[in-house]
Amino acid sequence: MTFTVKAAEELKQRARAAVADELWRVDADTIHGFALDWLKRYGREIGIGPDVVVLSDDIDRVAVLAEYLRSIGLGDDLGSDDGSGLRRVIEAIDTHRTGHNGQHRACTSDYTHLGVSMQELADAYSAGLQARGAVDFPGMLSSLMELLDEDPWVLEHFRTLYRCILVDEGQDLTLVQSALLRRLAGEGIDLFVVADDRQSIRGYAGGAFTHAQALVPSAAPDPLHLRHNFRCAQVIQRAAEAILRPVGDTRHVALPENTPPGRVRFVPLKSPEAEAYWIAEWTSGLLKTGLDPEVIADGEDPSVVPEDVAIALRTRWILAPIVDALAERGIRCVVQTDTSVFLPEPEARLFVDCLAFGVNANNAPAARRSIEELRDWTGDDLSGDPLQALRSVRNASLESVAELVTRCLLGGADLEQAMEAVAELGKTHDWPRGARTLSDVWRDYRTASTVQSRSPQGFLAHLARTQRTRPTDPGVRLLTIDRAKGLEFKAVALIGVRDGLIPHYRANNPLERNEERRRLYVAMTRAARELVITWPTTTVDRYGRTHEQSPSPFLVEAGLLASVGRTT
Structure with a gap:
């Protein structure tokens, strides 16, 4: 597990x-x-069947709760134009169902004025999920x-x-x-x-x-200790340990003999734009010349490919300048593997969602996404059955998608023939990338399954798993620190490591600040050979006002910035 x-x-x-x-x-x-x-x-036995739909998007979860609130005349009490009020209720329900307080600010007592207890809200939400043949992630475990x-x-x-x-x-x-x-x-x-x-x-x-x-209470008093770090170079591991030392964690992880020295650099930049420029130049240099031989082990390959490089950050909203700076240098990057990246053309996404709806008419998220794609495509106010809506659109490319879905739903030889032809179909109707991805996933599925077991449902399950596990494209990895956990790269740049982001300005008690400190430790130890930590010394807010910025106090407390100047 x-x-x-x-x-x-x-x-x-x-x-x-x-x-x-x-x-x-x-x-x-x-x-x-x-x-x-x-x-x-x-x-x-508890009303969940093999075709259960997973609600992972908040917009679909909010719709379940909103229907219940409207049924008891409370539709306007928590609503807002962006749905944020209902999302806070969903957070509170999740907290109630999973039995933890965590660090969510949603409190069950916030909603007593509605005359509905949190248990009643949670029960009604769960009943709404069951009525739709659906489950969400917290509900899977309960x-x-x-x-x-x-x-x-x-x-x-x-x-x-x-x-x-x-x-x-x-x-x-x-x-x-x-x-x-x-x-x-x-x-x-x-x-x-x-x-x-x-x-x-x-x-x-x-x-x-x-x-x-x-x-494991019997093992907790005397655990086995994994004492060696086989990933990080010497200076990277020691710098990461220094981050935790101010809170009394003085443990020293042993490094195997002949561990390479590695390199850590701390670089303040004038602005987020200057930071993006510097990171892009650093990345470009790594890809052209590789790692410095002085930071790696004797005989180790110094070459670096884009997938060996990660740029990690605390929050995604500071990402845009980095993406632009990399693009200007022709450096490909992978931000995340959501559906819009995995299947870049709307035809490919429509095929998947309409096929999912055809397989299970209770799949409300697939229906919603299909209708939204069709509205964006046609400009018409479409609603209802997405398959009927798709077939009603007079467009050669969408007609080919509709025919493909229809043949796949027949199963058997029709499914086989349709998926074998998908790559050529995408070329003909100008959605080649998505069609090629679908074709590749189909071939993987065909290899991993028997003729008798193949079905549209099985293909969709295999597609979903592939999307979550396999990088969609070659390129430098851009990801949040939380998403970087468990991964490793030859070179890592941590950007925006300034006060207010690390620790986050909302971390206002010792427990939360210590978790932020561990988050920085996790980010630093993703790097195997080279680690760069940067921050802007000034930022400009949306009103055009300039603000001076300081590096993360965690870096200062660890004594890591003694030799770093304030400007570069």
């Missing part, structure tokens, strides 16, 4: 190398992925717990299948995740939890190292 699909896939690959022909004995998944899989298989209570056979079946549960990234377990794993294990299944309290950065979602300790 781990926290990201990418990590689960990597664990599976490592297991393959270790156990070879007995890989069938090993399953690897995220906690939510496992819960969803078992709910699809055995959840009918629903599986409910299933284990309602159907003891499911729990017994799990304990018959498995002998050991290994939990990765245990420092970020929430209370409900820990309780679910404890329930699954019982007394007969071994639990092995890998956790690093220095990397606990999800307190806002209820994650805590203490939940990992509670999961």
